[in-house]
Amino acid sequence: MSDTITTSSLAGVAEKLKPRYETSKAAMMPLLYEVQARDGYISPEAETEIAELLGVSPTEVHESVSFYPLLFEKPVGKYHIQFCHNISCSLVGAEPLIELLRKELGVGPGEVTEDGLFSYQRAECLGCCADAPVMLVNEELFGKLTEEKIRNIIEQLRAGKKPKNDTPLTETDEIEDPVLSVNFMVPNGANIKVAEQRGAYTALRKALKEMEPQKIIEEVKSAGLRGMGGAGFPAGLKWSFVPKDPTLTKYLCVNCDESEPGTCKDREIMRRDPHRLIEGAIIACRAFGAEKAYVYIRREFYHEKKVFDKAIEEARKAGYIGDNILDSGFSIDFVTHPGAGAYICGEETGLINSIEGKKGWPRIKPPFPALQGIFDKPTVVNNVETLSNIPYIINNGIDAYRRRGTEKSPGTKLFGVSGQVKRPGIFELPMGFSLRELIYGICGGMREGHLLKAVIPGGCSVPVLTADEIDVALDFESLEEGGTSLGSGGIIVMDDSVSMPWALEILERFYAHESCGQCTPCREGVMWMYKILQRMNNGRGRKGDIELLIDIANNIEGQTVCPLGAAAAWPVQAMLKKFRGEFEELIQ
Amino acid sequence: MKINGEEHEFPDGINVLQACERIGIDIPHFCYHPALRVAGSCRMCKVEVIQGGRKRIDISCNVPVQDGLEIITDSPAVKTARKMTLEFELANHPLDCPVCDVAGECNLQNYYMEYGLHDSRMNESKHTKHKATGIGRSIVHDGERCVLCSRCVRFLSDVTKTRELGIFGMGSKEELTVYPGASLDNDYAGNVVDLCPVGALTDKDFRFKRRSWFLSHTSSICQLCSRGCNVRIDYDVNPYHEHKRNIQMRTHRTETTEYARIQRIKPRHNEQVNDYWMCDHGRYGYRPTDSADRLLHPLLREDGELKQVKTSVAIKQAATAILSAIGRNPDKAAIIVSPLLTNEELFTVHRLFREKLNLPNLDHKLPIDSDWYGDNILRTPDPFPNRTGCEWIGLHPLPKGAGIADLDDAIAGGKINTLLSILADPRDYLKEASLKKLKNRFYILRNLPDELKAYTDIALPAAAWGEYKGTFTNFSGRIQRLNQAFKPLGEARPVWSIMLDLSILMKKTLSLKNFDDVFRAQRNKVHLLSELEWDDIGDTGVMALEKHVEAVA
Ligand SMILES: Cc1cc2nc3c(=O)[nH]c(=O)nc-3n(C[C@H](O)[C@H](O)[C@H](O)COP(=O)(O)O)c2cc1C
Ligand code: SF4
Ligand code: SF4
Ligand code: SF4
Numbered sequence A: 001m002s003d004t005i006t007t008s009s010l011a012g013v014a015e016k017l018k019p020r021y022e023t024s025k026a027a028m029m030p031l032l033y034e035v036q037a038r039d040g041y042i043s044p045e046a047e048t049e050i051a052e053l054l055g056v057s058p059t060e061v062h063e064s065v066s067f068y069p070l071l072f073e074k075p076v077g078k079y080h081i082q083f084c085h086n087i088s089c090s091l092v093g094a095e096p097l098i099e100l101l102r103k104e105l106g107v108g109p110g111e112v113t114e115d116g117l118f119s120y121q122r123a124e125c126l127g128c129c130a131d132a133p134v135m136l137v138n139e140e141l142f143g144k145l146t147e148e149k150i151r152n153i154i155e156q157l158r159a160g161k162k163p164k165n166d167t168p169l170t171e172t173d174e175i176e177d178p179v180l181s182v183n184f185m186v187p188n189g190a191n192i193k194v195a196e197q198r199g200a201y202t203a204l205r206k207a208l209k210e211m212e213p214q215k216i217i218e219e220v221k222s223a224g225l226r227g228m229g230g231a232g233f234p235a236g237l238k239w240s241f242v243p244k245d246p247t248l249t250k251y252l253c254v255n256c257d258e259s260e261p262g263t264c265k266d267r268e269i270m271r272r273d274p275h276r277l278i279e280g281a282i283i284a285c286r287a288f289g290a291e292k293a294y295v296y297i298r299r300e301f302y303h304e305k306k307v308f309d310k311a312i313e314e315a316r317k318a319g320y321i322g323d324n325i326l327d328s329g330f331s332i333d334f335v336t337h338p339g340a341g342a343y344i345c346g347e348e349t350g351l352i353n354s355i356e357g358k359k360g361w362p363r364i365k366p367p368f369p370a371l372q373g374i375f376d377k378p379t380v381v382n383n384v385e386t387l388s389n390i391p392y393i394i395n396n397g398i399d400a401y402r403r404r405g406t407e408k409s410p411g412t413k414l415f416g417v418s419g420q421v422k423r424p425g426i427f428e429l430p431m432g433f434s435l436r437e438l439i440y441g442i443c444g445g446m447r448e449g450h451l452l453k454a455v456i457p458g459g460c461s462v463p464v465l466t467a468d469e470i471d472v473a474l475d476f477e478s479l480e481e482g483g484t485s486l487g488s489g490g491i492i493v494m495d496d497s498v499s500m501p502w503a504l505e506i507l508e509r510f511y512a513h514e515s516c517g518q519c520t521p522c523r524e525g526v527m528w529m530y531k532i533l534q535r536m537n538n539g540r541g542r543k544g545d546i547e548l549l550i551d552i553a554n555n556i557e558g559q560t561v562c563p564l565g566a567a568a569a570w571p572v573q574a575m576l577k578k579f580r581g582e583f584e585e586l587i588q
Numbered sequence B: 001m002k003i004n005g006e007e008h009e010f011p012d013g014i015n016v017l018q019a020c021e022r023i024g025i026d027i028p029h030f031c032y033h034p035a036l037r038v039a040g041s042c043r044m045c046k047v048e049v050i051q052g053g054r055k056r057i058d059i060s061c062n063v064p065v066q067d068g069l070e071i072i073t074d075s076p077a078v079k080t081a082r083k084m085t086l087e088f089e090l091a092n093h094p095l096d097c098p099v100c101d102v103a104g105e106c107n108l109q110n111y112y113m114e115y116g117l118h119d120s121r122m123n124e125s126k127h128t129k130h131k132a133t134g135i136g137r138s139i140v141h142d143g144e145r146c147v148l149c150s151r152c153v154r155f156l157s158d159v160t161k162t163r164e165l166g167i168f169g170m171g172s173k174e175e176l177t178v179y180p181g182a183s184l185d186n187d188y189a190g191n192v193v194d195l196c197p198v199g200a201l202t203d204k205d206f207r208f209k210r211r212s213w214f215l216s217h218t219s220s221i222c223q224l225c226s227r228g229c230n231v232r233i234d235y236d237v238n239p240y241h242e243h244k245r246n247i248q249m250r251t252h253r254t255e256t257t258e259y260a261r262i263q264r265i266k267p268r269h270n271e272q273v274n275d276y277w278m279c280d281h282g283r284y285g286y287r288p289t290d291s292a293d294r295l296l297h298p299l300l301r302e303d304g305e306l307k308q309v310k311t312s313v314a315i316k317q318a319a320t321a322i323l324s325a326i327g328r329n330p331d332k333a334a335i336i337v338s339p340l341l342t343n344e345e346l347f348t349v350h351r352l353f354r355e356k357l358n359l360p361n362l363d364h365k366l367p368i369d370s371d372w373y374g375d376n377i378l379r380t381p382d383p384f385p386n387r388t389g390c391e392w393i394g395l396h397p398l399p400k401g402a403g404i405a406d407l408d409d410a411i412a413g414g415k416i417n418t419l420l421s422i423l424a425d426p427r428d429y430l431k432e433a434s435l436k437k438l439k440n441r442f443y444i445l446r447n448l449p450d451e452l453k454a455y456t457d458i459a460l461p462a463a464a465w466g467e468y469k470g471t472f473t474n475f476s477g478r479i480q481r482l483n484q485a486f487k488p489l490g491e492a493r494p495v496w497s498i499m500l501d502l503s504i505l506m507k508k509t510l511s512l513k514n515f516d517d518v519f520r521a522q523r524n525k526v527h528l529l530s531e532l533e534w535d536d537i538g539d540t541g542v543m544a545l546e547k548h549v550e551a552v553a
């Protein structure tokens, strides 16, 4: 189902959207975007209008509108720019560029230029870290930005022209024996014809015709496929928690929120090989009996969502999605659902609430999603990359999959490398690959004249490694042993020009901004840590600050509704342990 | 399962927090409320959970009781977790306690004294949010004091389904507030003040009236509809205020809220009746007890003028008037009672006038105010608390007698010339012409409106709600107990006590001496429950029929 709806009246749109979900409230997010497209922002009158159309209270609409950063409560410019100021972009000079943007436009963040043409906001990670620094102009992403490029873009837009977008395609390598990046370098790889020629949907045929659902689960279990969204939970095991009762409605939820700073891998699958994900997702649904897959795509992936929506339509036409697919008696539907700029919606239950049209507040557990997920029905949430492994496993079998990687972390993984290496990019590597080899080999080492200082190996939440600690294998167990985590495979590399208190302030600014506000330790504690760091970096460090930071972090970790609290605490704990001297210098 | 090393058994379906409460271990908490869905967000209720050999800190409000579970509520880890959670709660909390209405009954303040007592380590700027904003008829909101527990939000979304409040924004900047342009005015709005564990939602009606520690509490039953919500009367009988009030009532006859005894009404939990809630009509309907127009002394018409007389004189006069009116014909008098009377009062009226004097014209069916409405939460369609009592005791006209509906005609036709109206303003059910025509107009009332005075011959002051004890039988047949909070004002007395005196003066003594006698006598007659004692009713009442069935069995 496409998201672009041509019916002119909002009521008509609402009626079209509602059947995609079990409750009419769930149609709120796409409907809000319709209004935002119509009015430029969401006015109180529009909130009431939507509330009436969906049969909910204006309060519920306003809770969402005020929660999500990409729902605007006041008008924005004709060209609204989101400039990433998170760690990967900051490492390669985002701040001076944002300053330039401010000067060029003559307005501050959140303001609109007098001619109504421009506005900008500082954005947290846009999920394109290997292309840093990046900005979105309305729906178009510009990467590898320089002062000159920004000036040019603004100039062109002012002149009413479409600016040239010369963002190079993210660096990647063709590797021997790939699982995930097989089609990354293939021209038109997202096209179903091309994909089919290269074997797409053969695994689906096999799974439907030759395998009992339980057998699919067993295969995936034995292959040892781990969750690639961050936690590494075995995928087959997760599916097996879903009740077998065939009378229950079940859902798959594909997590394409990809917003953990440093992580930019799912995006490549979405835009370069969407059929691999669709095929994997259908097989997963077949395995545990889901009748619908909700694909949650972060709003900033405008382009990726377009490609993916087109792929869904192609797959539908080709008979892979719909009723009784391939004459198997199995029916499956797909719904893509847009996010709205909140990192917390990557957390599986925040994501579920977001799909239901609510604020992305994570849920307390129990109940677990496997029993009560979307619309309180049994639900599996899987990451894009996790699901994209499945066609290969079904086609080639357990042993073929296990050829790569380690015993406990079999297979391959997509690593996104960002920061101050010569060649950032997205690389598929067998699990257990050496971190040193990745940085100095594949990524070409550090920028001229600089030495490696620190690496965050698994998305910005995981504990940092020092330059001396990079002789470690990139798999779940080895990194765990090394006191950190493989996380989402977003590797952020920092050189000796970087101040660790500065970097930590950027990270905590992110968590303070993204804390959903539901539970006390995270809501209050993370902002507190950020304020302390900010003060320290402003030359007003005090005795006791370091101890206080550690105490706050220790008491957030493990005390919250969802792991975001811990994710905010780990960087503080690790940085203060490994680079304490730099923080001590800030204390008078 | 084990709690702090001791084995206990609990029924399925409750959580660890509730289990601990049952065995007398209080777990500090903000967001948990037994009548609302679990939010699990304040993180205050943490305990140590040992399950399958593994130890973890978890929130007790969301861990169901289970076989083999082991809970520790007082380990160093639990204490640290509580202390830090409090420190987080207080990080952005304003230093308002000296001026906060809720001081003294604030969970945050209490927990801080019990589990926190840290020196503030928060040296950063605190958030600023809305302060003291009126968000409805009776509710004042302070965003800075809010601990974002979402109790109020859950109440308004799940119980009233009106959703006036929401937590808007995201992260540390979010704020609980009323939907822009809306007003928190539903019939149950006052409950959010009780739910709020801190002073973020306060009651305009109570703000700055009294420090909570100056209040006394008495359990009672709301008298404003037939549900009979269980309530607590919070009052202040400080003698100084009493003195001021008396002066004010005597000299100015103005509103006396400042020195009133009842300061506020709070619902009491009763799952069978009102759960934890009450409606605003009941909550704010306490004023008449202390209102300036209370009738304090008996009045008697002499030489065409109403004069203050002694109670004994007034009762004697009433006895004489009624006796002479019904001397040969009991049809001459009508006795009208409001279903506002307690069972004990109704019983004495019935025994004297029906059983002893055999008056046919006895009724309680006052018209219902057209503004009144019931709903599907608590309010019933009947704004009187004790209609069931009236029916069970039998305050009906005899088949040939006149009821309220027949009175105007009967008076016009000269069949009735004497009226005794008890706790009912006769203008509510009689035409002015009837009032003029009546020969004896005898009232027992809590207040005597000026406009009624012209139609009054004898008026005796009745004790008001809070001033005496008794029982109501609610719409479902539940007998509930009203306790006495304070003495009646002036010479006001409960109706039953006036009836006892009246019966003696009418030479038809009921042979009952005190409240206990009356209580037992009415109980024996009406409920067939010879065993039911005042204490058995307890604070939550008993279902008469159930008790009866039990007794018979
Ligand atoms: C704060 C937070 C953000 C997350 N963001 C993402 C995300 O953007 N994408 C993702 O796949 N998983 C994310 N996760 C992990 C998900 O909760 C969930 O574990 C994952 O989607 C499960 O898929 P998998 O088992 O296939 O890895 C996040 C978790 C947390 C706590
Ligand atoms: S830990 Fe943070 S993000 Fe997660 S639920 Fe609590 S406040 Fe929200
Ligand atoms: S106003 Fe009170 S009840 Fe409502 S969320 Fe805040 S602290 Fe909780
Ligand atoms: S519902 Fe009836 S009994 Fe309960 S508080 Fe309201 S008026 Fe009183």
Ligand code: FES
Residues within 6 Å of the ligand: B028, B029, B030, B031, B032, B039, B040, B041, B042, B043, B044, B045, B046, B059, B060, B061, B062
């Ligand atoms: S009472 Fe359990 S988390 Fe709030």
